Amino acid sequence: GEDVEQSLFLSVREGDSSVINCTYTDSSSTYLYWYKQEPGAGLQLLTYIFSNMDMKQDQRLTVLLNKKDKHLSLRIADTQTGDSAIYFCAEAYNQGGKLIFGQGTELSVKP
Amino acid sequence: DTEVTQTPKHLVMGMTNKKSLKCEQHMGHRAMYWYKQKAKKPPELMFVYSYEKLSINESVPSRFSPECPNSSLLNLHLHALQPEDSALYLCASSQRLAGGTVTDTQYFGPGTRLTVL
Numbered sequence A: 001g002e003d004v005e006q007s008l009f010l011s012v013r014e015g016d017s018s019v020i021n022c023t024y025t026d027s028s029s030t031y032l033y034w035y036k037q038e039p040g041a042g043l044q045l046l047t048y049i050f051s052n053m054d055m056k057q058d059q060r061l062t063v064l065l066n067k068k069d070k071h072l073s074l075r076i077a078d079t080q081t082g083d084s085a086i087y088f089c090a091e092a093y094n095q096g097g098k099l100i101f102g103q104g105t106e107l108s109v110k111p
Numbered sequence B: 001d002t003e004v005t006q007t008p009k010h011l012v013m014g015m016t017n018k019k020s021l022k023c024e025q026h027m028g029h030r031a032m033y034w035y036k037q038k039a040k041k042p043p044e045l046m047f048v049y050s051y052e053k054l055s056i057n058e059s060v061p062s063r064f065s066p067e068c069p070n071s072s073l074l075n076l077h078l079h080a081l082q083p084e085d086s087a088l089y090l091c092a093s094s095q096r097l098a099g100g101t102v103t104d105t106q107y108f109g110p111g112t113r114l115t116v117l
Helices: none
Strands: A004-006 A009-013 A018-024 A031-037 A044-050 A055-058 A061-066 A071-076 A085-093 A098-101 A105-110 B004-007 B010-013 B018-025 B031-037 B044-050 B053-057 B064-070 B073-079 B087-094 B112-116
Touching: A004 A085, A009 A018, A018 A031, A018 A085, A018 A105, A031 A061, A044 A055, A044 A061, A044 A071, A071 A085, A098 B044, B004 B087, B010 B018, B018 B031, B018 B087, B031 B073, B044 B064, B044 B073, B053 B064, B073 B087
Parallel strands: A009 A105, B010 B112
Antiparallel strands: A004 A018, A018 A071, A031 A044, A031 A085, A055 A061, A061 A071, A085 A098, A085 A105, B004 B018, B018 B073, B031 B044, B031 B087, B044 B053, B064 B073, B087 B112
16 A cells, blocks of 8 residues: 655754655655644645656755655755754645655754 | 634533534635644544535544535534544645546645643
């Protein structure tokens, strides 16, 4: 069945780059998403990438997709303390609106 | 505007109470979703509505009863809940459901923090 995996924790220093990785199994996925969740809040859509793209850049965010290895990454340049949150990757399972989420990566940014 | 609103923000209820959660969007989206999320875990899909009709029920206990009175509103009626139902309940919406090779982006609300005593 479909599965999405992420490492659970990442700690970086303020100003460094953060790279959050995700692997997925459903090769028919068409869209892959990154959501950010701050404590006590809902999920904020950060960015998404179509499966026919290799890379997407949006200000400090860069998404890389390796479709052959089913590997997705999110790079945050110049990481700030406000970037501390849980980051979920999700693939759109192609049956009527279901999103398959990874377990989430908790990013801790130290000053 | 990609805003989904949810009320109330917090809710505390006893196991014998009946309460409702409300979700609203004015983006013209025709698919709406309820998720349950435990602390530091990914959201778990509960229900999906498409064009005001229930499309997916992920085997949710009948003490949770969804309702979609119109294309902008989604309710979740709660009755005889258990303490293990305490969680963050998230609503989301998308333009429509996935079909064929088309997938639609889901936008989430801020959630209702539910505590069942």
